[in-house]
Amino acid sequence: MNLIEYPDRDTLMRKTAQAIADDLTIALEQRDEVVLAVPGGTTPGPVFDILSATTLDWARVHVILTDERWVPESDAESNAALLRKRLLIGQAAAAKFTPYFTEGTDIASAAQNLSAQLEPILPVDVLLLGMGADMHTASLFPHAEGLQAALAEAAPMLLPVTVEGQKSMRFSLTAPVLRNAAKTHLLITGSDKRAALSRAASLPPEQAPVQIVLPNANVHWSAS
Structure with missing residues (x-):
């Protein structure tokens, strides 16, 4: 793990975007x-804003989500909708993007079909992840239903995960895909997540799923 500390959030976002x-x-x-595999959520939004204005050969970049809720893009919780607003605009509008939610099918069938469709483009070249204070990453939550299958060495690319207390089922990239990314960036803020990061380093993935990527991760952190 390569931990990089920044003096403030603006610098954190700018430097992380530049590294990606x-x-x-x-x-x-x-x-x-x-x-390029990226998460949803509000934290990486400024990184997406910067990347969307960056000059790259975006037409040769295939963007995928690290995880997604089983909701259509009209839903406020859709990570795909967030990407379309914050990343897949400007220069990055030329990138290829594969959303995960599929009308007219169930989440297990969609995960199976998408895995078969997308596995030929692996490995992930650049992976951006976040982490919760509970040490989850992507949609791999401690003790979630489906976590053990997602941690297996022979896991397919995508699997459904059910998190207790959350209304929507989720897709997640599985441990082999996350672990085998060529470059991994973990973006976190706050003292609580810094403490969680320290705990995760000595815990098994069942208790701290983020542990699966820590050996090869560049961890970008600021206190605020």
Whole structure:
């Protein structure tokens, strides 16, 4: 784990976006099409704003989500809708994007079909993740229904996960996909998440799912 501390949130977001852009530039020199995997949520929004205005060969970048709720893009909880507003605009509008929610099917069938469709584009070249104070990452929550299957070495690319107390089922990239990304960036803020990061390093993935990516992660952190 490479922990990088920043003096404030603005610097954190700017430097993280630059690191991702630099990694994409290098990947584009090596592959015809590269894969950028990103989360939803509010925290990475400023990173998306910066990336969307960055000059890259976006037409050769395939953007996928690290996780998604089983909701249509008209729902306020849709990560795909967030990406369309914050990342897939400006320069980055030329990127390819595959949403996960599929009308007229169930989440398990959609996960199976999407895994078959998208596994040929792996590995992920650049991975951006967040982490909760509970040490979850993507939609891999401690003790969630479906976590054990998602942690398995032979797990498919995507699996459904059910989190107790949340109304929507979720898709998540699985542990093998997250672990095998060429470049991994973990974006966190606040003293509570810094403490959670320290705890996660000594816990098994069942208790701290973020642990699966920590050995190879660049962790970007600011106190506020």
